[in-house]
Amino acid sequence: MAVIARILARRLVLLVPLLLGIVLFVFLVMRFADIDPASAYFQGANPTPQQLHDFRERNGLLDPMPLRYLHFVGDLLQGDMGISVLTRQPVVEQITTALPLTLQLTFLGLGIAVVVSLVLGISAAIHRDRTWDQIVRVISLTGVAAPGFWLALLMIQYLAVDLGWFPTGGYINPADSLTGWLRTMTLPALALSLPVAAQLTRIVRTAVVEELDKDYVRTAVGSGLPPVVVVGRNVLRNALINPLTVLGLRVGYLLGGAVVVETIFSLPGMGKLMIDAVKNGDPAVVQGVVLTTAVGFVVVNLVIDVLYLLVNPRLRGAA
Incomplete structure (x- = not known):
């Protein structure tokens, strides 16, 4: 069992870069996807350009991509996957x-x-x-x-x-x-x-x-x-x-x-x-x-x- 424990510990260490790679891949795919959180948030409300801009600025959507990724990883480490723009509920609760x-x-x-x-x-x-x-x-x-x-x-x-x-x-x-x-x-x-x-x-x-x-x-x-x-x-x-x-x-x-x-x-x-x-x-x-x-x-x-x-x-x- 000691051998299995050592091997398992090594595998767990190797999982860290793998999980970071998965997080980076998902982050990039979602950022280049044709989905606008601001438009989804105001769905059916006919928002003004200023309202859309304020929403994006308030939620960090206008920040540089590296900074947004760091915020994203930091939120994940705290168990925060964001808020649903439609239901206004935490994503963690829905999952x-x-x-x-x-x-x-x-x-x-x-x-x-x-x-x-x-x-x-x-x-x-x-x-x-x-x-x-x-x-x-x-x-x-x-x-x-x-x-x-x-x-x-x-x-x-x-x-x-x-x-x-x-x-x-x-x-x-x-x-x-x-x-x-x-x-x-x-x-x-x-x-x-x-x-x-x-x-x-x-x-x-x-x-x-x-x-x-x-x-x-x-x-x-x-x-x-x-x-x-x-x-x-x-x-x-x-x-x-x-x-x-x-x-x-x-x-x-x-x-x-x-x-x-x-x-x-x-x-x-x-x-x-x-x-x-x-x-x-x-x-x-x-x-x-x-x-x-x-x-x-x-x-x-x-x-x-x-x-x-x-x-x-x-x-x-x-x-």
Whole structure:
């Protein structure tokens, strides 16, 4: 554990310049975007040029770009992401309200993707080149080719409208009704997770097949160990390295895909918050959502790095 702690400390130090780079990139993109906070603030009020100028001067929008960046970083270090020009609420409060739902959707989708990919990938590898393996290949190829928004629309049409098994949209807090929460989150989570599960299934199958062909597996089976023990104790531990790599990258897809899925199912999460902010020209909210999503992606990949070390002791030695 001491080795893992030292490696984790080094990674945390390296995160500092990475996060500063993300902040700089988001800052520059938003400053060159065609969104004027002053016009958004006076939306529908027909402001005079002097009112627009006073607003920009009062909020530091006329300061030199380097000075604005320093103020921006300083505000972030104090937990201040600015004020929404439309709702007049702090952006942090809006994100705090929307983020829990997005995290629920993301991790529910992640759990579904992991379970489905492990079951299908391992079973296909054990029965390779047989009928079940061919069926899993067709399923995974179909899932990779199917975009999440298309799956979402199909599920709404057949499972919600035609069969009435699930609601077409909306959200119920799990504190109010766990059953209602599951019914409102099942279709969005499936639409978000199935493409990821399909891709992971192919990777899990390939990784397990490569491990099954190695000498130590034949030796273990030949010595009388049950195949279930060999696969569960040795093969999986060595085969999970590549799937973990892809899983860390696909978490970014899940966070980004939540934007579309939340909009389709009318879920009041980060995705809907960002879409509404873009439509209404609210740069502070857009900036806050993008930064939060980027930092979340970095943190998830840090967790994946730690899982590497736990799964494969050889990586600890190399590190």
